Amino acid sequence: MASRTASKSPPALAADAQTVLAEMLAMQADAALTIAMRMPLLCKGAFGDAKGQREASKAVIEKAAAMVESSVAIGQAATLFWWSMALNPLTPSGLNEAAAKAAHSTLEPFSRRTRANASRLTRRRG
16 A cells, blocks of 8 residues: 655665664764773772762663663654554555654664763863
């Protein structure tokens, strides 16, 4: 069945896929930077340093919050997907686009927090 909305051309879909891939790679780089910047503080915290222990607890709380946000986002994306399927069946390319949107909405909370952590941890303290 054809979709009521115009489906994207293959080059546009490829560009969207490349955008999602670039965002995932940038998020992985930010995550690696964040882990590298936190490692000295976390090691100090393991030996009883209060600042390191605060950083470790902050990391756990941030990850738990991002997980909750991500689960809410995937729930919303899944609901919108099934609602649109009920009202307007998608073409195969529309299914791919819906899957990409769901993946993006799931990764966004982690990406936002990772970027914020990387910028916070790399800020110069004066």
